[in-house]
Amino acid sequence: MRRININNALPGMELAKTIYGSNFEVLLNKGVILEHRYITQLKGRGFLKIYIEDKESENIVINDPISDKIRIMATKNIFNTYSMTKSILEEIEADATDAVMRNINTSKFKRSFHDNPYFRKLCENIGPFVDELLNQEVLSGLHSIKSFDNYLFEHSIDAAIMALLMGKRLNLSVEKLKQIAIGVFLHDIGYIFIDENLINKSDKLTQLEFEQIKLHTNYGYELLKDIETIGAASAHIAYQHHERQDGNGYPRGLRGTNKIDKGDLIYMDEEKMITIAEIAAIADYYDACISDRPFRAALRPDLAHELVRVGAVSQFNKELVDCFLQIVPKYPIGCEVMIINGRYRDFSGIVASLNRFEISKPKVRLLYDNNKKKIMPFEIDLSADSYNTEMECIS
Ligand SMILES: [Fe+2]
Ligand SMILES: [Fe+2]
Structure with a gap:
C-alpha cells in the first residue's frame, strides 16, 4: 500500500482505503478500481491524497492501530454528536459570543447534549477504543483520508490515537487514557458554534476573525465542563489544547513546566497546563499540520515532525516531545x-x-x-x- 497525490492517480489503480464523505457516507470502498470519473469526483471534493495498492508497493503494510470496526464506530458517533449538538443550537438561534455562551450554559442545552444518544454511545465505546490501543507501540503510517469536509471528525480520531499512544508510553492509568480519549474526541467541538464561512475561509483571517476562531476553545469547555460522564480534566483538553509552554497560546496564555506530571487529575492549577492537555496539544498540532485545510495545503509529514521537535520547550512540553518522537515516525510507512x-x-x-x-x-x-x-x-x-x-x- 502507498499514499499518492491525487494528481498522480490513474484509472485502473486499486484503492487501498475506504473514503468517507462529509456526512460519513462511504464515497468509495477499498478495493475499488479507480475510474476517470472517480478521480475527478475525489478532486472536486477536496481529497488531495489517497492510498492505493499496486505492484510497486506490494507487501508494504500500514497497520492501523485500531480495527476498522472501532474506528468507524467512534468516527460515526463523533460526527453525529457534533451534528446533533449543532442542530440544538440552531433552534436557539445564537449569534454573538455572549449569546452563545448563555445558550450553551442553559440546562436545556446541557441536557440535550448529555442525552444525545450518539454522545452516550461515544462514551460507552471509549473502553474498547482504549483497549485496542493498549496493544500498540508506535504509529506506523498516516491513517484517515481527509478532505475539507470530513476534517473535523477524522482529525479528532487521528489526534486521539496519537495522544493515547503517548499516554500509553508514559504508563498513564487506564482511567487517564479514557479521559484523554474523550477529551481529544471532543477537543474541537467548540467549532460548531462558529460561523462555517470563517472556518472554511481560504484567505488569511483578519485579527478579528482569528479572535472568533480562538473562541472554539472557550465554547468547547463551557459545553463539556459539567457533563459528569466526561469529567473536568477532559473538558480542559478542549480548553487548553492551543495553550503553549511559553504562555503564547490561547485562550488564557497558560504556561507549562516542560515536565510530565503523573499526579492526580483532580487538582487544576489555574496558571499551568495539565499534562493530558499538553499531550493533546502535540497530537492536535501534528495532525492539523499534515492535513489539507482550506487556507493551506498539508505540510509534508517529515516537516510537521520537525516542527514538533523544534517546538519543544517554547511551544510543547519537552518531555512529551521526547515521547512523541519515539512513537510517531518522521517518514510514515507508505509515503x-x-x-x-x-x-x-x-x-x-x-x-x-x-x-x-x-x-x-x-x-x-x-x-x-x-x-x-x-x-x-x-x-x-x-x-x-x-x-x-x-x-x-x-x-
Ligand atoms: Fe482546536
Ligand atoms: Fe484540533
Missing part, C-alpha cells in the same frame, strides 16, 4: 520519498517498513533513479546506512 544526498541522491521510492529501535530511520524501497526512470526495486535500510542518507517526503 513516497526522495533521497536528497549521497549515493542515491534524487532516487525516489516508498517507505517500506520501520526499524523498531530507530523509528525515524526506516527501510525504503527505491523505485526510480535520479533520472526518474523506473528501476528494478531494491530496499535500503537507513538505520544501517553508512552514507547518512537523508530524504524528504514527496506525498
